[in-house]
Amino acid sequence: MHIRDLDLNLLVLFDALLRERSVTRAAAEVGLSQGAMSHGLNRLRTFFEDPLFVKTSAGMQPTEKGLLLGTTVTEIMTALRQRVVSQARFEPATARRTFVISMTDMGELVFLPPLIRRLRKVAPNCTVRSVQVPLEQIEATLAAGDADLALGSVRAAPDGLFQQQLFLHTFVTMVSVHNKAIGKSISRAQFESMPQIVVSLTGRASAAYDSAFDEYGIKRNIYLTTPHFLVVPHLIDAQPDLIATVPLELANVFARLGTIRIVPPPVSLPPFALRQHWHPRFHDDPANIWLRHLIKETFDRYPDIEDNEA
Known part of the structure; x- marks a missing residue:
């Protein structure tokens, strides 16, 4: 007989009978009527050419063939529950990944x-x-x-x-706490003349806010282009005349280090x-x-x- 002749849903019934040893209880577990459960058991018996389960005073007990099949069916059902069915949902409290x-x-x-x-x-x-x-x-x-x-x-x-x-996120300009030439704000002339650090993942001065500077006709004096944000506050601390324009959220993190302070850029940059x-x-x-x-x-x-x- 070919596997296509076996309704794999019947293995769910077999597994329930193996554990419950009762047609009534097994039917309730899988959500079937007792009649539908009995019909499913008869189909299993026909396919395997064996009674599989027989009624005794201790309930429905598996035959020798039923016990032999039971080991394999239990392994199959365990694998389905753990490796297949579990993938249909994600349980964060117990998941390991x-x-x-x-x-x-x-x-x-x-x-x-x-x-x-x-x-x-x-x-x-x-x-x-x-x-x-x-x-x-x-x-x-x-x-x-x-x-x-x-x-x-x-x-x-x-x-x-x-x-x-x-x-x-919005953009702000970071300056060194030791830079006395810049007060609470930075003028356009100061912004254009001071050497700047630009962070670019591509290694080119093409940050997302470049176009905004271009629209205002602002020419930046780019001294360093780097793909790394973390180096910026340390470079500004070491070279107080350097400045950098970065997202506000990042500047707030750096400001807590006590080496840089935040000023608004000379033009309004779009978020x-x-x-x-x-x-x-x-x-x-x-x-x-x-x-x-x-x-x-x-x-x-x-x-x-x-x-x-x-």
């Missing part, structure tokens, strides 16, 4: 502290791995499942990716969106859905995260 998120070092400073705080509360057995993926490789990385999400201002994100806005991106392959994946919802809830009222968690 590592979430991989692509973000810059700025993203790590902004996203990771509140995200880890939430994750350790609701999914205590899950861990996080942060990776920094070049812009041109983000789609392939997400498609391959090598990262669950990409977080940040991916303005040139491929059209094939899903995306969701988390919050808007830019921080988004999470994911690949259509994982759009309906329960774990990915849960992670996206957690991140959206965490940053929905950023920067008032503490209030949002209360």
Whole structure:
């Protein structure tokens, strides 16, 4: 006989009978009437050419063939429950997995502290791995499942990716606390003359806010272009005449170090969106859905995260 001749749903009935040793109780467990359960048992008997279960004073007891099949059926049902059915939903309280998120070092400073705080509360057995993926490789990385999400201002994100806005960020200018030439504000003349640090993941001075400076005709004196945000406050501290324009959230983190202070740029820069991106392959994946919802809830009222968690 071929496996297509066996209704695999009957294995659920077999498993229930093996544990309950009662047609009535087994029927109640799988949600069938007693008549439907008896009909299913008869189909199993026909397929395996054996009674499988016989009525005794101690209930429905398996035959020798029933016991032999029972070992295999139990293994199959256990594997289905643990490896197949469990994938239909994500249970954060008991799940054990590592979430991989692509973000810059700025993203790590902004996203990771509140995200880890939430994750350790609701999914205590899950861990996080942060990776920094070049812009041109983000789609392939997400498609391959090598990262669950990409977080940040991916303005040139491929059209094939899903995306969701988390919050808007504004830009401010960082200056050294030792820079006495700049007061509570920076003039356009000062901004254009002072050497600047520009952070660009591509290694070119092409940050998202460049176009805003161009619209005002502002010419920046770019001294250093770097792909790393974390080095910026240390360089400004070492060279007090250097300045840098960065997202406010990042500048606030750096300001707590006590080496830099924040001033508004000489022109009003438009805010830019921080988004999470994911690949259509994982759009309906329960774990990915849960992670996206957690991140959206965490940053929905950023920067008032503490209030949002209360």
